[in-house]
Amino acid sequence: MLVQRVVMPASGRESWTLLGDDGAVVEPAERYLAYLAAIERSPNTVRAYAVSLKLWFEFLQHTGTRWDEAGVEDVARFVAWLRAPAGNVIVLADGIGVRGPATVNRYLAGVFGFYDHHARTGLGVAAELVSWRRISRGSYKPFLHHVTKGRPIPVRPVKLHVPRRVPRTLEPEQIVAILAACEHLRDRFLLSLLAETGMRAGQALGLRHGDFVSRKREVHIVPRADNANGARAKVRSAAVVPVSTPLVRLYSEYMHVEYGDLDSDYVFVNLFAGRVGAAMTYPAVHQLIGRIAARTGIGFTAHMLRHSCATGMVRQGVPIEVVARLLTHRSSTTTSQAYVHLDPADIRQALRRAGVWQEQESR
Numbered sequence: 001m002l003v004q005r006v007v008m009p010a011s012g013r014e015s016w017t018l019l020g021d022d023g024a025v026v027e028p029a030e031r032y033l034a035y036l037a038a039i040e041r042s043p044n045t046v047r048a049y050a051v052s053l054k055l056w057f058e059f060l061q062h063t064g065t066r067w068d069e070a071g072v073e074d075v076a077r078f079v080a081w082l083r084a085p086a087g088n089v090i091v092l093a094d095g096i097g098v099r100g101p102a103t104v105n106r107y108l109a110g111v112f113g114f115y116d117h118h119a120r121t122g123l124g125v126a127a128e129l130v131s132w133r134r135i136s137r138g139s140y141k142p143f144l145h146h147v148t149k150g151r152p153i154p155v156r157p158v159k160l161h162v163p164r165r166v167p168r169t170l171e172p173e174q175i176v177a178i179l180a181a182c183e184h185l186r187d188r189f190l191l192s193l194l195a196e197t198g199m200r201a202g203q204a205l206g207l208r209h210g211d212f213v214s215r216k217r218e219v220h221i222v223p224r225a226d227n228a229n230g231a232r233a234k235v236r237s238a239a240v241v242p243v244s245t246p247l248v249r250l251y252s253e254y255m256h257v258e259y260g261d262l263d264s265d266y267v268f269v270n271l272f273a274g275r276v277g278a279a280m281t282y283p284a285v286h287q288l289i290g291r292i293a294a295r296t297g298i299g300f301t302a303h304m305l306r307h308s309c310a311t312g313m314v315r316q317g318v319p320i321e322v323v324a325r326l327l328t329h330r331s332s333t334t335t336s337q338a339y340v341h342l343d344p345a346d347i348r349q350a351l352r353r354a355g356v357w358q359e360q361e362s363r
Contacts, residue, residue: 001026001107003050003060013225014043018057020186028067029053031121032114040225042232052110055082068118072129073210074109079104168306182296185254186271187288189322190280192250193219197241198309198327201285207267214248221328228266229279239328302354315349 002019006144015037018029023280029050059078060067082099099107115129170178175195182188193204197219206227211220219241225232258271268280285302293299306327311321324331 001054003047003054008037013037016047018050026057029057032117035117048106049110052107055115056106056111072154082107105286168304169311170300170304175308178292178300180299181292184272185258186268189250189254190245190268191305194305195309196244196247198306199241200234200306201282202232202234205229205268205280206233208265209267212251212267214251217245217248218242229281235328241326264295
């Protein structure tokens with residue numbers, strides 16, 4: 001089977017579909033993927049779900065099971081099939097599967113989303129593939145409780161446990177070294193913007209000149225579906241992020257020295273490779289980071305700068321609600337659980353600032 005890129009005829013948006021061994025569209029999968037595209041899910045999300053369904057339908061083909069007759073036991077076998085190594089690989093007693101729990105869970109999300117969609121559109125599927133749980137009547141009201149109003153909501157009946165791994169963050173001196181290693185103002189401005197604001201790479205790549213308001217020292221993050229480079233802001237509505245005076249000066253210097261008279265709406269464009277003036281792409285950012293990592297010996301990613309920014313602000317006493325607003329998160333819980341990584345020394349310092357340790361030590 002093959003995951004194929006397509007362009008939606010009405011909107012011109014990029015999407016993905018699934019082709020069978022005969023080259024024909026796999027109709028049940030196409031209906032779900034077309035639905036995701038219609039509700040404007042990210043093309044990357046649609047592609048990820050298409051890959052999940054590709055593996056699922058290949059598994060069903062391998063086991064001789066019809067898609068609309070599969071049940072939870074088939075899903076369990078699918079998990080084992082995903083975790084099993086290739087036939088020509090010898091696994092030691094303590095070996096691990098080819099795909100980790102987090103990867104398997106991503107595939108399962110696509111499969112269960114597929115069955116949930118078909119169940120809601122009235123097609124008959126195995127009941128246990130669309131499990132439900134009722135919202136608690138206790139004092140805690142989850143997000144969107146006003147929508148469910150206590151009615152049952154769908155959940156995934158199969159999910160692997162994923163050990164939590166804390167992403168690495170960069171120390172301030174490492175960030176300084178990274179910025180110092182940039183050969184061009186554009187590159188230094190890009191990485192400085194990511195390090196100072198915690199902005200996503202896609203949010204930066206989608207910036208237009210009108211989004212950078214120098215006189216107010218702020219950047220507007222605007223969701224757009226027509227970015228020439230495919231950049232995604234991952235926000236539902238426009239957000240405003242303050243920036244420092246040095247960053248504004250760096251932007252002005254970049255515009256004057258390197259950008260010059262180029263006719264482009266995009267802030268970050270190709271200047272030294274590729275088609276000059278074209279919007280800078282994700283691969284170009286990855287290549288830039290690879291060159292700087294090799295030059296400095298500091299392994300890092302664009303997203304690591306985001307994690308480092310969040311952790312650094314919390315270490316300096318910035319309230320988590322403010323950090324969440326800067327990172328354009330809708331909930332501070334997301335920020336604290338996924339983006340703030342404090343070690344025992346940070347906790348000790350916080351206890352001292354609060355006076356807890358002084359009280360204990362004086363007794």
